[in-house]
Amino acid sequence: MRTDRVPLLWLSGPTGVGKSSLGWEIFDRLGRGGVKAAFVDADQISLCHPEPEGGTHRVRARNLAALWPGFLREGMRCLVLAGFVDTPEEVREYTELLPGAAFTVCRLRVPSEELRERFLGRGWRPDLVEAAVAEAAAQEGSRYADLCVDTGGRTVAEAAQLVLGRLGAAFGTAAPAPGRVPVVQGGGVAAAGRARVPLLWFSGATASGKSTVGYEVFSRIHRSGVRAAYVDLRQIAALRPSSADEGRRLKARGLAALWAGYRADGAAYLVVSGEADSDETVRAYARLLPDLAPTVFRLHASPATLLERVLLRGRGGGPATPGDELRGLGRDALRTVAARAAREAAALDRAGAGDLRVDTDDRPPPELAAQVLSHLGLPTGT
Template sequence: MGDVRPPLLWLSGPSGVGKSTIGWEVFALLSRNGVKTAFVDADQISLCHPMPEGMTHRLRARNLAAMWRNFQQEGGRCLVLAGFVHTPEEVREYTTLLPGLRFTVCRLRVESAELKERFLARGWRPELVEHAVAEARALDHSDYADLCVPTGGLTVPEAARLVRERAGGWPGDLPAATLGDAAGRRSRPPADDAPFPVLWVCGATAVGKSTAGYELFTQIYRSGVRAAYVDVKQISALGPGADHRALKARNLAAVWSGHRAMGARCLVVSGEADDTVRGYADRLPGAEITVCRLHAGPETLAERVAQRGRGGGPAIPGDELRGLDADALSRAAGRAAREAEALDRPKVGHLRIDTDGRSVQEVAADVLARSGGWPHLT
């Protein structure tokens, strides 16, 4: 009898090799074919800094295990994970906490020249490109992976198809879905009720929620305060047919529990405008939530929508604007402007921050100043 555990496909490799992009393609293809698949970018579940040395994989493994329980309760049958790993000992951090999953660890590889090209095309931290090349060379001597797949010169769909083929037609035979019962759906990670501050950054499409939220997180932890950051859109990738709003709330609680165990004292969250306190507060005992709504005018929103369509901004897996044609981007910009106007009517949030003509650093500084020096720790 074969192994009937749900399968996990772990795409690893150096920075810029395409782990998240190819992983999302596998996830999207299976979801379109009706397979209830979960996707997790490991970077997104370990944003807790300053991090104790040597604890990154322990935090990621803990948070992934807690999230997988929630994915299963929504009927998830397999999991695609994108994230770096270097040694068999690091892999065991995950397999120990997730014995109910069948792991296939795949290392993606391209030659140095193409890796440099891919890395620089992201437009993020170009000064780290040589580090990525050195990391790739070191990984060529590693033995943690079950297989190595060269993806040089391939399109994203071609690379995803090759990975699945080399992984034995992944996901292969799947166990029957097991939906959680009502008690399971009400469960939440253990947490104390001590108060902690949460800064929730929301706003219309393309207003800059994730960019501003991450900058706020960065400024806070660089001041010496151990802080955590979560983009709720990045912790609820399960398709098709999932209750994503409920999944966001449960996974946010799961990830925060892990961050808090690492000593995080405050939490910055980026979320859609309707993802406010309702539905989250009861999952976060002790949370003192300040909702900050970012605002931008129609011209600014159109510029930011167009930039994301061209591939600018943070490389977020599953960005619905990336690669759209001019007409589709124009329609998206119109929808974003209407969202911003609608949000202004009920005056959503405790703070309204205008972002027109301002850098992300200026926006973050304004948020901190107008919130009276958040996070108000004693």
Template structure:
């Protein structure tokens, strides 16, 4: 492990305050300026359910610590983390696993009326607004140290500027980007353990990989089976530079090892529209698993409709969604690329399963997927 401290900006605050949006804007600003910056959304590295509520922060901390050497090896010069936290004890427990991190903690806050307005405007899970307001009140009453930035009436770019300014021009002088490629290998599973089933969703952009994958995950854990979910795109935000399957695969293996240690019995992955060869490269880093690749398919008209809806901001706001906010011409080009990719995957016969999603909800598609899965998945609920 390097002895040179790696700057870590931890943005915290209640649900809906804008942690991910502001964190992604800081990440974008720095990477645009040539600083090799990593972004991690804490929510995306702790999706292992059902577990006791107190376990969530521990899982999050262990996942970040497992990813940390991979970010170092790929030449990260600073890391932006968007993640909730309730107490400073939780912060200390996390940073104890990151001895070479130079932490800056910043809490974002907003008045209750504007927090509610933001929740309702995004049009997703408005039922969570009361809990978010209560969470914000608890944080205001608490004694969490570090910076505090009020975001009322401010845009995302302005908040990002204020955060960096109040943090002394964060990240300040950064270490040189020195990719090494050398990282520790995740522990192998016990030799007598049965292979853990992995369900990998592939397909073209906007075909519904995340929506269907998360729905399958939700159905499984609500049945009482401890399951894990990962969107691989959320494990490789490191710029400037091109996307790295190597980083995503290493981080997937590291995060899964932690979930497995927490008792997860299966893994659902929202992958990308890649070839079977690419998916096999990920599978090689997941020893002790049995992978099933489910390719989702949709026709050009359906893909165009879904691309347009994402561009308009519908659905959950995932950090770095490249469709959100694009103009109509750019969205049309994205839909055309998605249709070409879908056709190419169809010609190649990619995946173990092929599921048509035209005119169907995520719940309907998820039900069909589960009905077609190998017997190991059905065995989960019986063992």
């Protein structure tokens, strides 16, 4: 491996094989070992629909390259990428935009029956399981990867150990400390006379429903035929070990970098889910996004609802996201998290944070999305 480039481990394979879970485990292990590592889930950096011309890989490659300088500025020494790819030509779309990365593409595989079990165990779109199995069979003849690792019959921890063993001890430590890295300035000053794009920002305490409601609103907008982009701030700033200040810088610069590309693709809305503990927080982001007009929706839930949702996430319920800190925690620890979330919600309420409070108790995401869109004067959709 050349030591003048930053190592990038790319985990690929069919839907349901465990790319994101394994990627996060490897990232977490590296961070706990003192290696400053970053993690990116490719699905999370291509949420712009209807899909722009050029396809998903063009968007993902461009956005990965846009996030790269921010990670380097904070001292990243390696990056773990989880995302599907199918051909050498698709791989080149990424490598051509990141000459400073030393790519190792690892294809994951499991036996067909185990893939079925994993896919169905996720509880999401069981109607797609056979398509996933067929996709896995087609990948058996592929030639895009540098190595193939069979993770069948192994836990995530065991699979991580296997992959790291195949990479060798040098992975994550071979890159020199990065030199001067250009600052990502975002989209620049809004052009005179150019209409500002609506930014719909969903904030609130832990388990208030930020990501779920934000994604539902994004889905309704793009299903109406209007191009929109979605960014979950937690998913674009995974860097360990890191400080709170580093995390905030990564989120702000990353959002600005992603938006520049989405704006060029013609996105007419940007939907964001993430922390907005004060109006000043939003203003700090807005300074990097001068062509956006923000509206902050503060989601609120009662202590009882927050506890119920936190316990559900602890049991593995709800949407699966890489690095969910609640999954697998004991009941006492989850109750502590829920109590902290309730205090956070109360503080946001006292401060009157956001432009509109949206109560989420006993209300499904489609109903909440309809309320938000109605407030904006937009069709509520389905």
